[in-house]
Amino acid sequence: MVNEWAFHIIRNVLRLPVGAMIRKVHFDGTEHFKEGVPVLIASTHPNSFFDGVVFEHMSRRRVYTLARGDAFAKPFANYMLRSMRILPIFRARDADPKTARSGNARTMDELFERFKLKHGILIFTEGVAYPEKSLLPLKNGTGSIAAEMAKRSNHEMDLYVVPTALNYTSFWPNMFKTIHVTYHKPIRVKDYREMIENNERDFIKMVTAKVQDAFDESFVVTKGEFTEEKEFVHDLMVNENYESIPFKINNRWKLSIAKANAMNSDLAEKVRKYMSSLNQAKVLDSNVGNRGFDYLSALIALITFGISFPIFLVWSLLFKLNDRFVKRKFKNIVFRDAVKVGIGSGHATLLILGLVILTAVFLPHHWWVWTLIPVALYGAICWFRVVEALPHLWKELKWRGMDDKEQDSLRSMRQEIVSALQ
Structure with a gap:
């Protein structure tokens, strides 16, 4: 373990660009991110190293992030990344097999020590990042780490796996973003001792499936059918949950992301009609929804x-x-x-x-x-x-x-969409 001096410096320096770029941060299900126990956060990975910033610098919890192993190849980079609470995990393409095995073995040792100290570890279950609102196939690394920690501790470690969905309203080149993090019901690894001992592979698959279910429920997916309508609905949900004063908003998100993802042709038609009416009236959804102003x-x-x-x-x-x-x-x-x-x-x-x-x-x-x-x-x-x-x-x-009749018409169209997402 190395000195974490860089983390404390960078955390404070980041306050300025993050304060300028991030409009609001929503944290929901915070009761699932348990304190006083080791936690493995299994998160979506839509925005590269920015994702780690959300958990390491905004969640106010001690979190170490697992990142691609090839970034640690140079001694100076290795030292700096570790001092920023970032640890390597090697995929097959990150290094030759011998280097990957030895690197991952060292990381497992470090993770075990961190978990014994009841720290949080962040793993991106998709394995790779891409800045778009879609889910990539999940890897089995989350379940593998959980099983390994259970075996190393002789199943005495009270480790929790917390499926976590991380959403952004936009990516580069758009500057301003709203971030939404949802922690889901944790998987208590101790409850699956018999399963790990008898069929570890089934345990790993079970963990991956539970993480997938959580992502499907609360990660915004707009790629595919009705992309434009879903992007609009994502902004509508942000407007509906907007609060003027606080920067961080805990446990107050009101609308269903899963229902937005499952948009059918009827809802899409209502969204298109509402979007067209907004354009004709030359107003924004934030105006119709009576969004506050800071x-x-x-x-x-x-x-x-x-x-x-x-x-x-x-x-x-x-x-x-x-x-x-x-x-x-x-x-x-x-x-x-x-x-x-x-x-x-x-x-x-x-x-x-x-x-x-x-x-x-x-x-x-x-x-x-x-x-x-x-x-x-x-x-x-x-x-x-x-x-x-x-x-x-x-x-x-x-x-x-606008006259009352026009306003009421727009409010009615908006309310139909909101009701479909409740």
């Missing part, structure tokens, strides 16, 4: 205008340059969001250093002056939130000017 962020942005708005402008320019660089240099779209966050962390560090230098050189040397730096940075984040909400505000003027 007035607190707007107030903070306005109060700090003199110091936060210039930072917002510089930061926005850096994000645009960031996008251009990522598009030009990273042809593989799998890593673009993760790289954007990584570069954004570097930009955030430069912003902080620049503000420190400017403060030291040009402002009076009073202790309270230094408090302006975090205030200005948070004000800049609030400007990002205000800019993201501008289309909603602009269309709200149109919505308020």
Whole structure:
């Protein structure tokens, strides 16, 4: 085990780009992510290294992430990744058979030690990431690790496997995202001792099947039939569950993702009719659904205008340059969001250093002056939130000017869709 100094540094640096890019984070089923016991989180993997950020930096739990083994090939990369609570798991294509076996054996030893300390381990059961709303075939690694830990502890370790669905509303190049995490009923490995001893393969298949069932229930799938309608419904569900003030929202998601995924032609037709009516009325679903507005962020942005708005402008320019660089240099779209966050962390560090230098050189040397730096940075984040909400505000003027009959018609169409998802 190595020192985790990099994790604590990066966790704090990430607050700035993540605060600018992520609109809201929903965590549901948090009671299933048990405390005081070892937990193996079996998650979907739609967005590369960004997925680990959600659990390691937003869940407020101690979580170690399993990542592709070839990323650890260089000694420096190996040290840095481990210091960020990332551990290697080798697939057949990540290394030669001997290296993969020895690497995985070492990782199993580390996992066992982490589980004994009652830490959480994050595994992506699909095995690979791709930034789209679809599920890839699941691998058997989750069940294999659970069985191995049970055998190593002589079935005394109280390990829980928690199937977990991780959703994003959008991927690169869209900047603003809402994230939704659903923890499902955990699988208590101790309850399957006899099954593991008599037929370990059946246990592994059972774990994979339970994880698949959880993903089918709460992972948004739009690829395939009715893609446009399902994408719209995903946004509608986010609007329906929107809360103005909190950034993290726990256990308050109201609509069924499984019903959205199972959309039939009748529901799709209702969605198309509603979408067409919105276009004709030139308003948004957020207006019809009476979605709130983050007035607190707007107030903070306005109060700090003199110091936060210039930072917002510089930061926005850096994000645009960031996008251009990522598009030009990273042809593989799998890593673009993760790289954007990584570069954004570097930009955030430069912003902080620049503000420190400017403060030291040009402002009076009073202790309270230094408090302006975090205030200005948070004000800049609030400007990002205000800019993201501008289309909603602009269309709200149109919505308020519509007559009651038109509004009632749109509300009725929307309610039919919402009712179908309850």
